[in-house]
Amino acid sequence: MATLTIKNITKRYGPVETLKGIDLDLADGEFLVLLGSSGCGKSTLLNIVAGLIEPSGGDVLIDGQSILRVHPKDRNIAMVFQSYALYPNMSVARNLGFGLEMRGVDKSARQAAIEKVAGILQIDHLLDRKPAALSGGQRQRVAIGRAMVREPKVFLFDEPLSNLDAKLRVEMRTELKKLHQRLGTTIVYVTHDQIEAMTLATRIAIMRDGIVQQFAPPQEIYERPANLYVAGFIGSPGMNFLHGTIEGSDGGSSFRLAEDGNGQPAHLPLPAHIVGGAKPGQAVVLGIRPETISLALGQPSVASGIAEIAALIDVLEPTGADTLASLKLGNTQITARLRPADVEQPGAVARFQIETAKASLFDPASGLRIN
Structure with missing residues (x-):
């Protein structure tokens, strides 16, 4: 050696x-x-x-x-x-x-x-x-x-x-x-x-x-x-990128997206370790892996590190063990890796959970990771 x-x-x-x-x-x-x-x-x-x-x-x-x-x-x-x-x-x-x-x-x-x-x-x-x-x-x-x-x-x-x-x-x-x-x-x-x-x-x-x-x-x-x-x-499918801004309040920070699947502004609460040094009003890119997105079942989640958003199901690609779902948030397209049993039909708007505790935050100007 x-x-x-x-x-x-x-x-x-x-x-x-x-x-x-x-x-x-x-x-x-x-x-x-x-x-x-x-x-x-x-x-x-x-x-x-x-x-x-x-x-x-x-x-x-x-x-x-x-x-x-x-x-x-x-x-x-x-x-x-x-x-x-x-x-x-x-x-x-x-x-x-x-x-x-x-x-x-x-x-x-x-x-x-x-x-x-x-x-x-x-x-x-x-x-x-x-x-x-x-x-x-x-x-x-x-x-x-x-x-x-x-x-x-x-x-x-x-x-x-x-x-x-x-x-x-x-x-x-x-x-x-x-x-x-x-x-x-x-x-x-x-x-x-x-x-x-x-x-x-x-x-x-x-x-x-x-x-x-x-x-x-x-x-x-x-x-x-x-x-x-x-x-x-790195990743197959690759990481999803959402462009938005940081919003802050006494209750913590969140990511503001211009449109969800219903065409309405969306706010995704972010854990402090994800926000890092990002300031309120700062433009950021939120990176989300497809496997951290799942169909929301039952009552809305209030757990820390979990956010919910409405998304339009555009295309489904069954791969056997998983189904890749192409989702639309306004003009933004993202991919979710779902269990086949949880899949809704294309054209439907459904609630999805995002594990924001596993997200990444980037500076859109430099491309560098913020935290």
Whole structure:
């Protein structure tokens, strides 16, 4: 295992700055996921760590030692590519051991390493096959095994599951999680898939336009997004955003929305920890996760951290265990994740409860979280 420090890394291509001062610090055995949409700079950063691209500024350290002037083959890093990059004319066993062979490791040591890794990845029955005779998942295991036999300090994964079908991606995601728990090796993993990031990472770095927007554990990012971009990027469906103002009184603060489902102004009481430093009259954006919205049954709730609002049911999308309901509040559209048994028919106006204790408040000008 090893620590990994990325210190003020920048990368320029002429006048274009792709990375704008990236700072990340990983402890031994962490699983870092670099998450973002295409063009955000995540693969560029990974290739800088691997030594395939030279940075314009900054430093990369493993166990406190700079590796920028170290040749890629000497950095004790192993990389798993999106395309697998297996040798088609070699057997699985030869693919696994070829890197060790090139380093002059003797045959008995190579064979022991191959058998050990093949057992861990459950591909020991495939050692005599060529890559063309393997499924996509089996090829991916071989690519991971080729990296494992070197026993590197740091693993780098560049969107390794993107070529697999949906079912196999879920299976391989679970296998990667088990593998990390078993080996405890430091991993840097690039993906644009938020589900992969949430399920695999110990910490996620969400990137946009060459800047890290938030670097935190998955649950913290989900519950306390640092800004509107992170809040909208994480979650499926994404977070709902309501534009309104803060109103204050002796009884506490509330969020004022221009229109509810009946076309009337709505006031949603907010707990003090959600309001933070927001002042009465201040324009804000209230962020609400779909699963914190439910159909109001029985008498109106007076519980703290719960608010009620009338909403017009526009569209229903059954997904099996849940039904996604598209609701209209005046000109604002939001999504609720409901139990199928609680669903009303489209076109009806119904009362809904919102767990405002789990809401987020943002400044519409800066996009930053208020509290």
